[in-house]
Structures are given as structure tokens and as C-alpha cells.
């Protein structure tokens with residue numbers, strides 16, 4: 630049964646926490662709850678350095694990161710509206726406005742996408758994609774460790790051909806995440822987490838689980 634995490638420290642004071650406290654308490658802050666100031670350019674550089682320090686079988690570097698600056702965020706918002714209209718021509722203005730704002734909700738937006746080598750012996754595409762997911766997660770960690778909030782989202786734009794094309798992400802690659810970063814408006818709410826024992830088992834011998 631899911632439980633609320635016990636003794637979760639205040640994420641806003643995370644800089645004073647031990648590394649283990651930070652890992653045990655990290656949680657996303659909804660993009661709409663992320664306000665200015667965002668990370669300064671040198672802080673963002675540091676964050677990105679940390680983000681790409683991930684397990685990467687075969688040193689393939691199967692990921693790319695794009696910092697989407699304000700003007701490009703606005704352009705992306707217009708594209709989201711245009712693409713959304715194609716699937717929902719009768720969409721009301723407030724729904725379209727939501728799409729326009731979607732990529733502009735937080736001060737900083739980083740797009741993480743894959744660059745997968747399909748025929749690399751011993752490193753199947755799924756491993757390269759996993760490494761890419763690690764980059765997104767590590768970016769959340771780095772942002773949190775520096776006192777910012779962050780959220781990794783995908784939603785329909787990650788799977789939209791025009792959005793990928795506008796970002797020069799090849800058709801066969803994945804737009805793995807939009808990572809929004811900024812200052813949390815307030816302490817983020819905790820979500821229910823699974824009881825660890827419900828997903829962990831101890832394997833004493835293979836015969837015992839057969």
C-alpha cells in the first residue's frame with residue numbers, strides 16, 4: 630500500500646541537508662509553481678555539467694541537451710498552439726492559452742533528447758535510452774542540490790513530429806523530456822510513494838522463486 634514518505638525534510642532547505650537526506654526527500658515541483666529567479670547562466674552551466682555525469686554503457690553519449698531561451702520558449706508555445714489546433718480544431722481559447730504557456734511556465738527550460746546508435750554491439754538502443762533518462766533525472770538532482778525546483782515532463786509535445794522537427798530532433802530519436810527549472814513558489818507537496826517492501830524481494834536461491 631502506498632504511504633506518504635516519513636520525515637521528508639523541507640526541500641527549500643536542501644542545501645543544508647546531507648546527500649542522503651537530499652536523495653531521500655527530492656521531489657518535483659510542478660512547472661507552474663516555478664518562478665523567477667531561475668538559475669543564473671553560470672549556475673545553469675554547472676547544473677548541466679552535473680546532469681551529463683551519468684552511467685553511459687560504451688561511452689556513447691547518447692543524449693543531447695538544448696537550453697530553450699525565452700524567445701524560443703515563446704516560439705515553441707505558438708507551435709504547440711498550432712499543433713494542438715490540428716488535433717482539436719474546436720479547442721477553446723483558454724485551452725489554447727494553456728498550450729501557449731506550456732513551454733514558458735518556468736524560468737528555464739531544457740530539452741533532453743536521444744542520439745542513439747542502433748547497431749552498436751553490446752549496447753542496445755534501450756540502454757542508450759535509459760542513459761538519456763538518467764540525464765533528465767540527474768538534472769532534477771542537480772537543480773535540487775542547488776536550491777532550485779524542477780520538473781520533468783513529456784506530454785503530447787514530446788511525441789509530436791512538428792515539435793521534434795522544430796528542435797532539429799531527428800524523427801527516429803526521442804524527445805525524452807522537457808525539464809523546467811526555477812525557484813519554487815513554496816514547499817512542494819509530497820506525493821504518495823510505494824511501500825518499498827511491495828516492490829523489493831530478496832532472492833536467496835533461484836529454486837525458491839521458480
Ligand SMILES: Cc1cc2nc3c(=O)[nH]c(=O)nc-3n(C[C@H](O)[C@H](O)[C@H](O)COP(=O)(O)O)c2cc1C
Pocket residue numbers: 655656657658780781782783784805806820
Ligand atoms: C518520462 C516521464 C515523463 C513525465 N511526464 C509528465 C508530464 O507530462 N506531466 C506531468 O505532470 N508529470 C510527468 N511526469 C512526472 C513528473 O516528472 C514527476 O515524476 C512527478 O511529478 C513527481 O515525481 P517526483 O516528485 O518523484 O519527481 C513524467 C515523469 C517521467 C519519468
